[in-house]
Amino acid sequence: MCPGHDHEYGESEHQLGTSASTPASRPKCSNAKAKAKGKGKTDSGPHDGSISEEVCIPPPDWEQLALPPDHVLSHLTDAHCHPTDLKHQPSVYDNVKLGGLASMATIVGDQDKVRDLSIERWWYRDTSGNGGPSSDSDGPSEIGTHVSARSKRGKDGKGVGVVACYGYHPWFTHLYTLSPPDSIPSKDEHYHALFSPSSPKQKDLLKTLLPYLPDPIPFAPLLDNLREDIRRSLGEGRLTMLGEVGLDGSAKMRWPKAARHLHPDHIDLSSDAAPSRNGEEEEWKRLTPFKVPMAHQRAILDLQMDVAVELGVNISFHSVACAGPSLDALTAMRDRHGGRFTNRVNVDLHSAGGWSGPFWSQAEKNLLNLYASPSIFITGRSPTASSLIQTISTDRILVESDSHDVRLSDRVVWAAAVWISRIKGWNLEGRDREGVEEGNRERDAISKKNGDQDTPKGEDKHQEETAPVRVPEWTLKDELRKEEQAEKQGLNVDSKGRIKSKSPDEIWTVRTLERNWARFMRLIDD
Numbered sequence: 001m002c003p004g005h006d007h008e009y010g011e012s013e014h015q016l017g018t019s020a021s022t023p024a025s026r027p028k029c030s031n032a033k034a035k036a037k038g039k040g041k042t043d044s045g046p047h048d049g050s051i052s053e054e055v056c057i058p059p060p061d062w063e064q065l066a067l068p069p070d071h072v073l074s075h076l077t078d079a080h081c082h083p084t085d086l087k088h089q090p091s092v093y094d095n096v097k098l099g100g101l102a103s104m105a106t107i108v109g110d111q112d113k114v115r116d117l118s119i120e121r122w123w124y125r126d127t128s129g130n131g132g133p134s135s136d137s138d139g140p141s142e143i144g145t146h147v148s149a150r151s152k153r154g155k156d157g158k159g160v161g162v163v164a165c166y167g168y169h170p171w172f173t174h175l176y177t178l179s180p181p182d183s184i185p186s187k188d189e190h191y192h193a194l195f196s197p198s199s200p201k202q203k204d205l206l207k208t209l210l211p212y213l214p215d216p217i218p219f220a221p222l223l224d225n226l227r228e229d230i231r232r233s234l235g236e237g238r239l240t241m242l243g244e245v246g247l248d249g250s251a252k253m254r255w256p257k258a259a260r261h262l263h264p265d266h267i268d269l270s271s272d273a274a275p276s277r278n279g280e281e282e283e284w285k286r287l288t289p290f291k292v293p294m295a296h297q298r299a300i301l302d303l304q305m306d307v308a309v310e311l312g313v314n315i316s317f318h319s320v321a322c323a324g325p326s327l328d329a330l331t332a333m334r335d336r337h338g339g340r341f342t343n344r345v346n347v348d349l350h351s352a353g354g355w356s357g358p359f360w361s362q363a364e365k366n367l368l369n370l371y372a373s374p375s376i377f378i379t380g381r382s383p384t385a386s387s388l389i390q391t392i393s394t395d396r397i398l399v400e401s402d403s404h405d406v407r408l409s410d411r412v413v414w415a416a417a418v419w420i421s422r423i424k425g426w427n428l429e430g431r432d433r434e435g436v437e438e439g440n441r442e443r444d445a446i447s448k449k450n451g452d453q454d455t456p457k458g459e460d461k462h463q464e465e466t467a468p469v470r471v472p473e474w475t476l477k478d479e480l481r482k483e484e485q486a487e488k489q490g491l492n493v494d495s496k497g498r499i500k501s502k503s504p505d506e507i508w509t510v511r512t513l514e515r516n517w518a519r520f521m522r523l524i525d526d
Helices: 090-094 110-120 170-175 187-195 200-212 219-235 257-262 279-284 294-311 323-337 357-366 385-391 406-424 436-449 476-488 509-520
Strands: 077-081 100-103 161-166 240-248 252-254 287-291 314-320 347-350 370-373
Touching: 077 347, 077 406, 077 509, 090 406, 100 110, 110 161, 110 219, 161 219, 170 187, 170 240, 170 294, 187 200, 200 257, 200 287, 219 240, 219 294, 240 294, 240 323, 240 347, 294 314, 294 323, 314 323, 323 357, 357 370, 357 385, 385 406, 406 509, 476 509
Parallel strands: 077 100, 100 161, 161 240, 240 314, 314 347, 347 370
Antiparallel strands: 252 287
């Protein structure tokens, strides 16, 4: 979820220590010896999660990085953000240089906002070559094929395109009841059954807060609306996802705003004597001890993912402090739906979930439709982030901001791309010269001339402080055509006809992220 999200309920990731207006805090390595000593070559192939050398490379200062040419940014898509949390002026979206934004919904009131934004800043699927998954087969869909000629995106076919993502976030699942609409439990029954307060103190607290809590909302009608929103969006040919949905093992119900005067740490902000404190501290202290049971979260999640499988849309998946339950939920979908899930629905682990590298490697092998999108704001706080990013296979990595402020999107997404390139040892458009080996030799020669020691690309010595490198413009179609020609000529296959694995020095970061997004969304046949 986005930093600084201002919904009444739920524990914001922003509250855990990162501001959307300040750089992410530099994480400490989980292993003090895990410092980068080589070039950080970590990928032995697109499906190999092995790590040849453990590194710990902190995220770059996103506020200080120089941005690349606009045409480079246009090849990147923010795979997870919350732009509808703020009321942005149209000019804000006009100034975004990224190619696309995947706009998440979290609560009831978000669904229409996301839809309206996707209508204004459209991103149509070009169905002339690939119609996407259908609702009744493992193959291409007929949904939206009538708009095959409309492959433009943005407002009036220009600027950033928006992917509409509908769904209900785990932080707010305590608001919903799974009871039929004609037998909704009372407020008292619902919250007592959900939170099961055991101690006298918790029982008294829940009794005190009950008058300030909303009545339980039947989830069945919301699920019907979710299905209709996704179906309508697909029918109009728009890129559409389910999100943000998932599981959270640490989120607590936020103290109701109307009852903040009852909080033991409440401060009358109208008083001149009130001490200064920032918004994060104030929000952090307004949490109740009540957690939503994982079983209830899972039930809400499963219902939503069933809709995703039914309609063949991808999922942006939230996972915090529950890697095991999250993997269980996804593998259960695989086992229940088979190819209708694995062949038609891709899953993006938002901010890479804070999972460990070994756990991700296991999950990636079990779920061939699982991707991950590291972020500066969230992933950047984890002491194991470098190891995790190293482990994500070349063809499974996306990039995101998780920001609600569209004005930050270009810079934060670019910083994440820079970070990935440093950890992976990949070339970066705008930093490294086209013609990989020549560019590396030139960079090393300059470094030695200046008296520098040998330093891996991932370390601070090879950052973007040097003069930017001119980047020739390209299109994804041209890149795919080059690869196809190379394959026909046998230039990128081994003696057994298998595609050769690329070394890090042969991989370009932005091109890879662009192709992965296109593959993830099934915009290309690959």
